[in-house]
Amino acid sequence: MTALDVVFVVIALITAGGAVLTVTSKNLMHAALFFAVTLGGMAGVFLTMTADFLALVQIVVYVGAVAVLFLFGLMLTRAPIGREALDGQNRGLAMAVSGGLFVVLTTLIIGAFAGQSTPEVSGPRIDDIGIAIFAEWVLPFEVLSMLLLAALIGAIVLARRESGDSGTELSVSRIEFAEERDPDALPAGAPELTSGSTVSGEEQA
């Protein structure tokens, strides 16, 4: 058992513990923060598997952006913090499904890869990854950029207010317009008639 194995086991235990606490924590904020711990642990796992660039992308995208996004999501939906009945009534079903799947997967993995050993890889250099992305995988890269653009626009359209909710803007602009016109209308005498005529004239124009 090499030092790399020891490091991997420690990081894997932290990651697995963070995942368990993520899906079982009663406090919603704690669940999101344990999720961040799990993502950081996964970045460490990538590092032990000589995937340096992937580990950095994981930290930047997930720990930096997605975890914060989830924290904002939990706070903006005003979720009840610390409520007891956080899980549904189908916790037993969930435990059965996930436990059964884990047993099956563990049996299959141990049966298939028990004797094998990963060759000592140095990992691809970052410029090799860049060349691979922009030479071999350039079409999926462009499709992914279009997908991100579509998701950006879709998220804005979905999350913005409906046009009926922001109906106060029209009356506010009218009031400002009338106050702005008042000094001009007053010296001309008969202010009501003048203001009425200007308003009608503006409406016609």
Add this chain to the structure above:
Amino acid sequence: MSPLGPLLLAAFLFCAGIYGVIARRNAVLVLISIELMLNAVNINLVTFQNLLFPDDPAVTGQVFALFIIGVAAAEVGVGLAIVFNMFRNRATVDVDDADLMRW
């Protein structure tokens, strides 16, 4: 190093994600569990690249993992927007209450 460790860790994280998807009631926590499952697949991709194609010039496993990270980020954005819409319309993010289309 043996591929057993990363593969078992990925399987465990995937099963934890499945547990969260089924057991949780808050829609944001369901999204978090889905992210957990996607990340478990990333670990599998990197492991199998190191095991089977360590000298692949097109770094297929890691590039696929990068694409999955990008797609997952897009999915989080749209999913959270849908959750916000649901909260605005129904004043709850409980997935058990989203039964408007139930027969």
